[in-house]
């Protein structure tokens with residue numbers, strides 16, 4: 001019998017890539033998503049790649065009653081991966097209560113339902129934003145967390161604390177929090193990828209939309225940082241590598257191989273890349289000369305951050321496989337593919 005994994009937010013960017021990898025690993029995937037920031041047709045893509053169409057239940061995780069009746073029908077779930085959340089940093093500053101309600105109420109509802117129905121394994125989407133600007137680089141999991149710079153970031157910090165306390169209370173639930181660095185790219189088939197609504201906030205979709213002609217030019221936020229070339233530095237990892245880490249985390253929890261009730265892992269490449277290096281990589285793989293202009297720094301931007309992924313490398317046996325160039329190429333292939341259709 002296939003083991004069942006619930007993926008909340010499974011029609012979203014990282015969720016859909018993870019659904020593919022879970023199905024490839026032989027799991028039975030069930031998705032809950034309210035389609036707030038994604039589309040049902042993503043299921044067609046997942047089916048095209050894997051040959052399997054996951055079950056989708058469309059409702060809001062803040063709806064305690066709906067979630068309760070879902071778990072009553074699905075108490076055989078072996079593990080939950082919780083992606084569903086609001087994620088726009090700037091928007092969270094304008095709408096803090098919506099962010100706290102959505103991200104925290106849904107998390108509490110899920111953990112309560114898991115306890116009630118004795119579903120023991122939980123994987124949480126966390127973020128490198130919890131580190132703020134680290135004093136030492138690369139940053140390890142034991143680095144002190146900094147006060148969050150946005151309500152969004154705070155929901156990830158508080159979320160981790162809620163999970164830790166829940167695990168510590170009675171050890172009924174075991175959990176892994178995965179702190180993502182900067183996920184980019186798309187499935188190599190170009191059948192699924194990132195679908196940002198409106199003007200993209202993130203660098204890579206902005207680059208690909210500029211190259212295809214939807215945006216006039218990329219605004220590069222600052223070139224006077226204390227870094228080798230003056231541009232901000234991030235750790236960009238391919239979304240398929242990131243998706244695979246979730247499969248490893250689920251295997252670890254289901255197999256009882258976790259060493260503590262609550263574990264935290266950095267997911268990154270370990271390599272810092274500047275905005276200009278990211279642009280050069282895109283230009284190289286696409287053959288396009290990108291239109292960009294250096295403008296003021298973006299408020300709230302961290303100067304430089306990249307992961308020390310050695311804990312994930314040794315403990316999970318997980319390591320990123322794709323280079324920056326490969327990740328950029330998949331992002332570009334995806335952009336060309338979606339524009340061809342519409």
Ligand code: WQD
Nearest residue numbers: 087127129201202203204206219220221232234275298301
């Ligand atoms: C990357 C670099 C920008 C856009 C992300 C997520 C956030 C959190 C942490 C998950 C920065 C520069 C960008 C543009 C630019 N992730 N840039 N022009 O800020 O690292 O945050 O990771 O929880 O939710 O958004 O990613 O892609 O926005 O920026 O120059 O138009 O690109 O200044 O240096 P960031 P990003």
